[in-house]
Amino acid sequence: VxxxxxxxxxxxxxxxxxxxxxxxxxxxxxxxxxxxxxxxxxxxxxxxxxxxxxxxxxxxxxxxxxxxxxxxxxxxxxxxxxxxxxxxxxxxxxxxxxxxxxxxxxxxxxxxxxxxxxxxxxxxxxxxxxxxxxxxxxxxxxxxxxxxxxxxxxxxxxxxxxxxxxxxxxxxxxxxxxxxxxxxxxxxxxxxxxxxxxxxxxxxxxxxxxxxxxxxxxxxxGGWPDPVVRVTPYEDERSHDSYSPRSWSRRVRVEVVAPAGLPAWLAGSWGVDQRGRAYLSSSEDALWGPLVLPSHRELVAAALVRFQPWVSDSNDARTTVLAALAHGDGPAGAATAMLIAGGLGHRRDAQRAAAAEAALTLAARGQLPAADLGRAVAQLVEAEFVVLKRIIAALDDLTAAGAHAEVWAVLAEALPALLPRPGERPRAGLGELLAVAARAAALTGARGEVAGLADMAARKGSSRVLYEARHLHETLKATSRTATSST
Structure with a gap:
């Protein structure tokens, strides 16, 4: 239930x-x-x-x-x-x-x-x-x-x-x-x-x-118009060499497009230095973002994504600010999703808890950018910025708290990128992720196809990953059959 x-x-x-x-x-x-x-x-x-x-x-x-x-x-x-x-x-x-x-x-x-x-x-x-x-x-x-x-x-x-x-x-x-x-x-x-x-x-x-x-x-x-915020992962080949982990060369580009005609003081309040030189005097100063721009949380998130808080293993306020950010107002899109995804995979308990609270708050208000969050999870896991197992526990807790529809929407977007391609080994934690997906899908009554799932479910073997892939595949098929017969 x-x-x-x-x-x-x-x-x-x-x-x-x-x-x-x-x-x-x-x-x-x-x-x-x-x-x-x-x-x-x-x-x-x-x-x-x-x-x-x-x-x-x-x-x-x-x-x-x-x-x-x-x-x-x-x-x-x-x-x-x-x-x-x-x-x-x-x-x-x-x-x-x-x-x-x-x-x-x-x-x-x-x-x-x-x-x-x-x-x-x-x-x-x-x-x-x-x-x-x-x-x-x-x-x-x-x-x-x-x-x-x-x-x-x-x-x-x-x-x-x-x-x-x-x-x-x-x-x-x-x-x-x-x-x-x-x-x-x-x-x-x-x-x-x-x-x-x-x-x-x-x-x-x-x-x-x-x-x-x-x-x-x-x-x-009605105040100032909303900015256009774009968040794009990319790989900087200049910072990669054979002696460094590949994750060191992976970056996130944040672009904020302001409408024309803003007064000078307002144009300077967009919060993201496009030239990449802005910084936080102290990580505690990140806590001011939601209070300075309480009606424009996506803009605050865009600035904080620019500081890449998920790469820190300290008790950093850049992620704990998420809980306050979610109680604000305004669109929540790709930047908010990237910040939440990074928080859910953070090394520290307090940061993961803040990100989970933010996701739950937005889900309960019908404002969670689920598709953006799914893409962000996949991008950060693929870039080796976060560890998948940490995100799995948070998504399981959100499912248990009643956000199963939102979790399924997140995973329906993330799974095609996280499933192994032919000849690839499954990444660590994928079996547990598929189990969470199956629970969320069953509670939601989800149906349809996930790209690559049928092929994976058809593989021979008895591993946890293959078992959970078959379970999720059958769950989606069973829901589809039930929906068809009821009509």
């Missing part, structure tokens, strides 16, 4: 920070591993509370700040004499995003010290990272200049990273005609859901200024 397919529960959003004391406690808890949602909560609380009463926030921050001062600073030394703020966890070499959140707090309590720290951009960083940094740095500059704003427009209202459109219009109204912080406004637009109440457009059209007109047009037109 097939299980009922249910999506894993989406993450919950923590409530806003309500007091300076709670803000200080949250800042004390931040470190370089802090998740984006936690950083966003601290940043949003800092901005709102500072606007209400900057003196109260600075007073609450002062004990925390004084604990981090370098030796001699408390005695009145000029901050210009200090090169680094080691105790604070900040220096010209420390560009982690959580550290920039702490820097925002520093700009409130000690603007002179804040100005001492260099703020520069690396143009080779992933576009999502650059947008997050620009947004944080404009908050730092705001506080250093003694200014405040009522709220950050882009503070998420959902754990997926989305900003409710009505809340965004309300935040714009609180600006009372002033123009918003540029990067914060851009991020807010990118966090809007794909659909909104048409009546909200009328309200947005009453907002003053260029930003008001941009927001109204965005809501009226």
């Amino acid at each position: 097939a299980a009922v397919l249910r999506a894993p529960a989406p993450p919950a959003l923590a409530p806003p920070i309500a007091s300076p004391a709670e803000l200080v406690a949250e800042l004390r808890a931040l470190d370089w591993r802090s998740e984006p949602a936690r950083c966003e909560r601290a940043l949003g609380g800092l901005v709102e509370l500072t606007h209400r009463d900057r003196a109260a926030v600075a007073a609450a921050l002062r004990p925390w700040w004084e604990e981090t001062l370098p030796d001699g600073a408390a005695a009145g030394r000029d901050p210009e004499e200090e090169t680094y703020l080691y105790g604070f966890g900040l220096s010209s070499y420390d560009r982690g995003i959580p550290s920039l959140v702490l820097h925002c707090a520093l700009a409130v309590v000690a603007p002179a010290w804040s100005r001492r720290l260099a703020r520069d951009h690396d143009s080779s960083e992933w576009a999502c990272q650059r947008l997050v940094r620009r947004r944080l740095e404009e908050v730092i500059a705001l506080f250093e200049d003694g200014r405040t704003v009522p709220a950050l427009l882009a503070t998420p209202t959902s754990a997926t990273g989305h900003v409710d459109a009505t809340v965004l219009v309300e935040r714009m109204e609180r600006l009372e005609g002033g123009e918003p912080l540029p990067a914060d406004f851009e991020q807010a637009l990118l966090r809007l859901p794909r659909r909104c109440d048409p009546e909200l457009v009328v309200r947005a059209e009453k907002l003053p200024g260029e930003a008001g007109r941009t927001l109204a047009a965005w809501l009226r037109d």
Whole structure:
């Protein structure tokens, strides 16, 4: 009996920070591993509370700040004499995003010290990272200049990273005609859901200024168009020699085609450097992708595929981000499929679990790109990027969880490429894969032919692979006979 397919529960959003004391406690808890949602909560609380009463926030921050001062600073030394703020966890070499959140707090309590720290951009960083940094740095500059704003427009209202459109219009109204912080406004637009109440457009059209007109047009037109994403495996003969494994020469090319006519800031947010030079400052920064582009998960996936997370044997955040990505919105295609396939075959349990959760979430929502996933599984196995046996266990678990129809669609696409050709030896794990396929096909009521399966089932022998090939072949034939007789 097939299980009922249910999506894993989406993450919950923590409530806003309500007091300076709670803000200080949250800042004390931040470190370089802090998740984006936690950083966003601290940043949003800092901005709102500072606007209400900057003196109260600075007073609450002062004990925390004084604990981090370098030796001699408390005695009145000029901050210009200090090169680094080691105790604070900040220096010209420390560009982690959580550290920039702490820097925002520093700009409130000690603007002179804040100005001492260099703020520069690396143009080779992933576009999502650059947008997050620009947004944080404009908050730092705001506080250093003694200014405040009522709220950050882009503070998420959902754990997926989305900003409710009505809340965004309300935040714009609180600006009372002033123009918003540029990067914060851009991020807010990118966090809007794909659909909104048409009546909200009328309200947005009453907002003053260029930003008001941009927001109204965005809501009226449905935001930015979806990119065209292409993922193509290829072999780079230049990196292959007789002394290296063939897998070292195999690559995945990712192409993102943006429509013409996009404004410059939007064209720069596509997230994939076509020249191949973009990089992650830290694997933890990959976690920001779903929150920066919650309505364009295929674009986030395309960038992450570019970093090839499946070749890493570490506890790498580039694959664990998959679970969050699946709860977002927007098309899920070849890039999402390639990322899931790589995750299902990863060496680490946490990465495989994240990929399985993503597949289950998408399947339950009717959004799993099954054919793309089947092709990706076959391509990564053939390229020796992943081990088939690891993927088999994940597909078996998905079948047991009720995603049997989706698993069968995946394997119907993958099997023709994975079955051995005449004279070839079956690859390790193929018998177990065929067994999973037979279970999924039986539960789905699948029928038809799989290229190469009949020939394999007709071979003589008693191996596990041949037994399971015959079993799957008979399952598909039996289902076909039942369907024919019932008509």
